[in-house]
Amino acid sequence: xxxxxxxxxxxxxxxxxxVISIVSIISFPGCRKVNGPFRQSGSHWTCGFxxxxxxxxxxxxxxxxxxxxxxGKEATGILDPQFVRAVWLDDNSGRGGVVMVSVDCxxxxxxxxxxxxxxxxxxxxxxxxxxxxxxxxHTHAGxxxxxxxxxxxxxxxxxxxMNKLRSETVSAVxxxxxxxxxxxxxxxxxxxxxxxxxxxxxxIFSRDLYRIRFVxxxxxxxxxxxxxxxxxxxxxxxxxxxxxDFPCYLGRRIKDLxxxxxxxxxGAIGGLINTRRLTDENGQExxxxxxxxxxxxxxxxxxxxxxxxxxxEPSLNIRSITFNTPLENxxxxxxxxxGILSTEVVRGKGTYNRMVVTEVSYAEIGNLKAVFxxxxxxxxxxxxxxxxxxxxxxxxxxxxxxxxxIGDDDFLVFGLANDEIGYIVPPGDFYLHDTLPYIxxxxxxxxxxxxxxxxxxxxxxxxxxxxxxxxxxxxxxSE
Amino acid sequence: xKQFYLKITVWxxxxxxxxxxxxxxMIRNLAPLVFSVTEDDVLAEIFGQLHGAVIRxxxxxxxxxxxxxxxxxxxxxxxxxxxxxxxxxxAFVLFLVSFVFxxxxxxxxxxxxxxxxxVLYPLIxxxxxxxxx
Numbered sequence: 297x298x299x300x301x302x303x304x305x306x307x308x309x310x311x312x313x314x315v316i317s318i319v320s321i322i323s324f325p326g327c328r329k330v331n332g333p334f335r336q337s338g339s340h341w342t343c344g345f346x347x348x349x350x351x352x353x354x355x356x357x358x359x360x361x362x363x364x365x366x367x368g369k370e371a372t373g374i375l376d377p378q379f380v381r382a383v384w385l386d387d388n389s390g391r392g393g394v395v396m397v398s399v400d401c402x403x404x405x406x407x408x409x410x411x412x413x414x415x416x417x418x419x420x421x422x423x424x425x426x427x428x429x430x431x432x433x434h435t436h437a438g439x440x441x442x443x444x445x446x447x448x449x450x451x452x453x454x455x456x457x458m459n460k461l462r463s464e465t466v467s468a469v470x471x472x473x474x475x476x477x478x479x480x481x482x483x484x485x486x487x488x489x490x491x492x493x494x495x496x497x498x499x500i501f502s503r504d505l506y507r508i509r510f511v512x513x514x515x516x517x518x519x520x521x522x523x524x525x526x527x528x529x530x531x532x533x534x535x536x537x538x539x540x541d542f543p544c545y546l547g548r549r550i551k552d553l554x555x556x557x558x559x560x561x562x563g564a565i566g567g568l569i570n571t572r573r574l575t576d577e578n579g580q581e582x583x584x585x586x587x588x589x590x591x592x593x594x595x596x597x598x599x600x601x602x603x604x605x606x607x608x609e610p611s612l613n614i615r616s617i618t619f620n621t622p623l624e625n626x627x628x629x630x631x632x633x634x635g636i637l638s639t640e641v642v643r644g645k646g647t648y649n650r651m652v653v654t655e656v657s658y659a660e661i662g663n664l665k666a667v668f669x670x671x672x673x674x675x676x677x678x679x680x681x682x683x684x685x686x687x688x689x690x691x692x693x694x695x696x697x698x699x700x701x702i703g704d705d706d707f708l709v710f711g712l713a714n715d716e717i718g719y720i721v722p723p724g725d726f727y728l729h730d731t732l733p734y735i736x737x738x739x740x741x742x743x744x745x746x747x748x749x750x751x752x753x754x755x756x757x758x759x760x761x762x763x764x765x766x767x768x769x770x771x772x773x774s775e
Numbered sequence: 776x777k778q779f780y781l782k783i784t785v786w787x788x789x790x791x792x793x794x795x796x797x798x799x800x801m802i803r804n805l806a807p808l809v810f811s812v813t814e815d816d817v818l819a820e821i822f823g824q825l826h827g828a829v830i831r832x833x834x835x836x837x838x839x840x841x842x843x844x845x846x847x848x849x850x851x852x853x854x855x856x857x858x859x860x861x862x863x864x865x866a867f868v869l870f871l872v873s874f875v876f877x878x879x880x881x882x883x884x885x886x887x888x889x890x891x892x893x894v895l896y897p898l899i900x901x902x903x904x905x906x907x908x
Contacts, residue, residue: 449820626894633886634824641885648890732898 334772335660337611338388343510344476345519345557347381348464350399351538352439352457361445361452363402364436365533368447371439375537375585376544378438380461381559382468383519384425384476385661387612392424393476394612395469396431396521398559399461400540401441403432403716406654406670407638408441408458415466423473427614429657429668430465432712434562436529437539442716443636451636479512483664484605486598491574491591492526496567497744498685501525501675506708507599508608508661509556518556522546522599523708525563525675527570530588542571545592546599553600564709566674566719567748608662615772616657616668616714619764622646624754625734628718639717652753654715656761658702658768665707667698667765670715674748676722677758678709687725688740692755694724695762701769717757719748726755783845790841794870795832798877802830815899821891824883831880832873840869 351374352358360371378400386393395416409430416428432441439457446452485504494501506523528541547558563569574587574594582590623629623639624647631637644651657668667678678698699705727746729738738746802825810819844865848858881888 449817629886629894630821630891633883633888633891634820635827635884648887650886650890735898 332391333775334613334615335611336387336389336391336613337609338386338390339610340388340478340513341481341510341608341610342384342386342388342393342476342478343481343512343519344384344472344474345382345559346468346471346475347379347557347559348468348471349377350380350457350461350464351377352454352460354456355538358454358456360454360457360538361440361447362436362536362538363438363440363442363445363452364529365445367445367452369445369536371538372536373538375437375531375535375539378435378538378540380465380468381557382465382472383521383559384469384472385612386476387610389611392426393473394614395425395428395472396559396561397429397465397469398431398433398561399441399465400433400435400543401438401461402434402436402445403442403671403712404430405442405638406640406715408462409714410640412462412465415462416469419466419470419473425473427616427657428469429614429714431561431668431710431714432716433528433540433543433560434565434672434712434716435539435541435543436527436533437531437535437537437541439538443638444631446636449634449636451634453636453638477512477514477516479510479514479518481608481610481662482509482511482605483507483608483662484509484602486602488524488595488598491571491594493570493572494567495570496748498676498681500679500681501569502563502679502709505595505598506664507602507605508664509605518554519559520550520554520556520599521559521561522550522595523561523563523710524595525565525569525709525711527565527568528562530571530573530584530591532573532584535584539588542588542592542595545589546596547592549593549596550599553596562711564669564673564675564678565711566672567676567721569675606663608664610662612659612661614657614659615768616655617764617768618653618655619760620644620651620653621717621757621760622754623648623650623652624756625718625750625752627734627750628753646754646756652717654717656764656768657713658765658772665702665704666710667702667707668710668713669720669761670713671711671717671720671757672748673709673711673720673761674722674725674758675709676725677720677762678707679705681722687722688727688738688742688744688746689724692723692726694722695759696766698762698765701762701765703769717753719752720757720761721748721752721755723755723758779849782849783842786845786849787838787842790845790866790869791834791837794837794841794873795834797870798832798874799830801874802828802878802881817895817899821888821895825881825888827883828888829882830877831882833876833880836876837869837873840872841865844869 440452443451443453508521510519543560806823
């Protein structure tokens, strides 16, 4: 009898431990919480917005490095301040809102981003926030946030600046939530001609500027979310002033002419999509500052001129997945060793048995489909490449392109989303320097320069990214 | 017999602890040594990172090795010159092996020092980096 009771207690303890283990595994931060089916909708949209300056208080006395071109370039002044902008967006489906933050900076490593997410954990628990997404505009005139633009072998990151960026991002998110109001969401696009430039063949990139516009029911000022795929480097390499580049002037004009607030998201900008130097009516090149302002204003005018807007159903669906990809770039490895790069790595496969941990998301805002990509994606990986183009490594069969994975050619790529792992290069055109791979630019047999490879994690990223996206889509399809 | 094992245990623990301290202290302070030998800023900077390194001293190896040497040492009753030479060689080999193993598995910011050396050494030696840095 006594033995039977003991046996029962033993079994109960075993079952209890099993249940606790399963619950622990499921609730581990790396697992995704799935609350019902992927696609759900509510009665209306709720949106809030806030923006905050992130220029350091001691900018005049401190040393800050401009990120984007050569190393060790000190900032000499401020052309326009860097901002962090936050949006709270809720479809009122009962699943909670989604936070979308855009930071005027070159990029944020996942570890810095995870710190911000950790700071927002209480907020997320209190408000039911289901996803925090942080994007970088990729301005090449901002203060270094990745660390690789300091003097040689030294980090260009300033701790106080990074702390300010972190705290202001959190404050902006809280303020955006507090400022939330009900309304409707519209989306439309304009084709941008004669501004974009693709420095590397094939000439594949999106010419569309998308605008997602929030219109509050109470008639107060709205919000224009602009999505456009180009490197904000209109100020070019000679500039030493801190600036958000053309998105600043895009936003200012939108605010001046419409009264609406503004937030900017970048697209698939790898390989390498930027804006042309503009000319005056006589065909003379404008100076870089005038050209930058004009670029922003032209894009603002295009955004404000959008007439094909469609009403977006209140349905915001998002699914994210973390994935690992081998770290093959020895420069990144040494920068990581030196504490310059704060990219998150774990043990695993690859040349150095180290894998970069990153994430990709698939989202639907109404009927608008989007992929959040953790770096600078070559547009060829999202859209189709013409058969006539033969890359430098034609034997490397590429992964499925995004359009094939999603099953639709109409979607947006949000670049530099929730991480910045560098360029994501198509395997069929991945080419390294013979003696100094990842250090010097390679030149293939046709003489084409392969710069982007030197700023990429490795040749596997495109495959691993596509596989992760496929996994999301399969998961959604199975629900 | 009991005292014999006790001696070996104390010997093994003391040696392992000493090696542990020595290896860690030396690895953390390798930068000035490397700079004085190579006069290379890059290597000195790399080794300077070892101040905050995660050093994995092979404790298991040290314990086994020092215990084995302890058995040989404490079995002898007469302390001859050969005994001291043997003790010295044992200590040196134990330190050297522990040092090399520790260095190989030393990690800074989740990256192995051995990987960084493998990347940099051939480049520095061939002079290929001179035009880059």
